[in-house]
Amino acid sequence: MPGFTNPLWLVGLIGIPILCYLYRRAVRSRKNTAMAFSHVAFLKSALGEKKPSRRPQYLFILSLVAIALVIVGLANPHLPLDQTRDGVSVVLAIDDSGSMAANDYQPTRLEAAKESASVLIKSLDPKDYAGVVIFESGATTAAYLSPDKDRVMEKTAAIEQKNGQTALGDGLALAVDMADSIPNQKKVVVLLSDGVGNAGVISPEDATAFAAQNKVQVFTVGLGSKSPVLLGTDPTGTPQYATLDEAALQSIAEKTGGTYYTSVDEQTLHQIYAGLNKEIVREKEETSIQPILFAGVLLVLLAELYLRYGKRRIIP
Numbered sequence: 001m002p003g004f005t006n007p008l009w010l011v012g013l014i015g016i017p018i019l020c021y022l023y024r025r026a027v028r029s030r031k032n033t034a035m036a037f038s039h040v041a042f043l044k045s046a047l048g049e050k051k052p053s054r055r056p057q058y059l060f061i062l063s064l065v066a067i068a069l070v071i072v073g074l075a076n077p078h079l080p081l082d083q084t085r086d087g088v089s090v091v092l093a094i095d096d097s098g099s100m101a102a103n104d105y106q107p108t109r110l111e112a113a114k115e116s117a118s119v120l121i122k123s124l125d126p127k128d129y130a131g132v133v134i135f136e137s138g139a140t141t142a143a144y145l146s147p148d149k150d151r152v153m154e155k156t157a158a159i160e161q162k163n164g165q166t167a168l169g170d171g172l173a174l175a176v177d178m179a180d181s182i183p184n185q186k187k188v189v190v191l192l193s194d195g196v197g198n199a200g201v202i203s204p205e206d207a208t209a210f211a212a213q214n215k216v217q218v219f220t221v222g223l224g225s226k227s228p229v230l231l232g233t234d235p236t237g238t239p240q241y242a243t244l245d246e247a248a249l250q251s252i253a254e255k256t257g258g259t260y261y262t263s264v265d266e267q268t269l270h271q272i273y274a275g276l277n278k279e280i281v282r283e284k285e286e287t288s289i290q291p292i293l294f295a296g297v298l299l300v301l302l303a304e305l306y307l308r309y310g311k312r313r314i315i316p
Helices: 007-036 040-047 055-074 109-123 149-157 168-179 204-213 246-256 266-279 290-309
Strands: 077-081 088-095 129-135 139-146 186-193 217-223 229-233 239-242 260-263 285-288
Touching: 007 055, 055 290, 088 109, 088 139, 088 168, 109 149, 109 186, 109 217, 109 266, 129 149, 129 168, 139 149, 139 168, 168 186, 168 204, 186 246, 204 246, 217 246, 217 266, 246 260, 260 266
Parallel strands: 088 129, 088 186, 186 217, 217 260
Antiparallel strands: 077 285, 129 139, 229 239
């Protein structure tokens, strides 16, 4: 449904039927005056029984249309479009901690995540912005938010495996801050991790609250196997395992209006990222159609001028 910035102007449309009434009254009065001073038979003979031209009526109708368009245009109507004019800010938060070196995804979880991230970036709309944050013991920016998708993909491909722990909260908070850096845009974060937060300054709960407060929608992708995966051993010979904390990722998505995706292998990870763009809610935007209405006024006036002064014009 259209909305109006200045709806009081629409009251002027009441004048349209009033003008119609006055026009009909004037035409009727003119005919009666002519009949009073003319002989009907003489008139018919002079006109050769031809029907009177309807062009004056067409001119009056065009004038009414022009007036109506001006009034509606001054009310400044707005219509909702399919997506925001400035697109969507999409920030990928990629876990590159030591657990992402697990090879239950080939060749590793991190490499599979990087390839799949490129799938999502390629699927974004031209007006969308993309950025990448990486996190392990801390969080840092890998690619600043930009409409240059090729540049962002280059930066993503250059991400290297780290050996630190997982600062999940730090990574999410930095991604939310980046997504919120451009005003008047829909803000989305795609968090790809095994969900095991065991380092950093900001807790995952605080980062989630920060995202909800800033109205940033967070989609989470669980990258890992149901059972622990052996990474190796520490200096004392104790086995080190990579696990998956689905509960933490589900909670983040639920509290921010996003969706949690379970990634079973690298193929399903690609499928998730390929379809994720469709899940991003693109808010409708109220856009003024005032210029279109005023352009219509110009076309109507040109049509009226043609009828009045063009071929077979009324006034010689």
